[in-house]
Amino acid sequence: GAGVSQSPSNKVTEKGKDVELRCDPISGHTALYWYRQSLGQGLEFLIYFQGNSAPDKSGLPSDRFSAERTGGSVSTLTIQRTQQEDSAVYLCASSPWGQTEAFFGQGTRLTVV
Amino acid sequence: AQTVTQSQPEMSVQEAETVTLSCTYDTSESDYYLFWYKQPPSRQMILVIRQEAYKQQNATENRFSVNFQKAAKSFSLKISDSQLGDAAMYFCTLPPRDNNDMRFGAGTRLTVKP
Helix, strand or coil, X not given: CCCCEEECCEEEECCCCXXXXXXXXXXXXXXXXXXXXXXXXXXXXXXXEEXXXXXXXXXXXXXXXXXXXXXXXXXXXXXXXXXXXXXEEEEEEEECCCCCCCEECCCEEEEEC | CCEEECCCCEEEEECCXXXXXXXXXXCCCCCXXXXXXXXXXXXXXXXXXXXXXXXXXXXXXXXXXXXXXXXXXXXXXXXXXXXXXXXXXXXXXXXXCCCCCCEECCCEEEEEEC
8 A cells, every 4th residue: 555554543442352453564564563652642662573573572561462463564453451541542653674764654543441 | 772862842933933852862883864753633653854874964854954963872853944834743763773663752742833
């Protein structure tokens, strides 16, 4: 596609439910990032995929968070047993390789009620 | 580990005037890129300007320019002739090397007063 696509744009879920957030990176981009952004705050790094290398999961806040990237393309961020503090905007970005600019999706706004 | 610091949580500028946003960073690399991103209320992150560390000339993109001081590890963004559409969060970032995450500063919220 022309840009990074994230779905859904908005998600409201009940506390305790699992959610899946999807990211379609730009075709051919080897690097993919997930960030979390609370209201008015900066970007909190979650996870980084680079090609076929093992992902850098050092930013995942708890074992309720996991992410995978299938076939080096689409990525899914899964949050199990959601909590209210998980409410935030989740941003995905991709880049051709690690040292160049990242292109961002418009994010998924997650609200846990 | 690479770090990026933005020490100004909020800045304000009068329309048509000039404002400078600060960013300092730390890296052990000698060759790298630095970027400034803008995030308007629509939340879409947009690249504003990039600087390659091996280039001594400061990058310029229309009303946006940087003051890059490699020895001091400083990378400030100057916005000239500020416009209402410049109001946004601005993030400074240092791309990863060797599978490190792309580090962002905490951001600076810029308000433009008419």
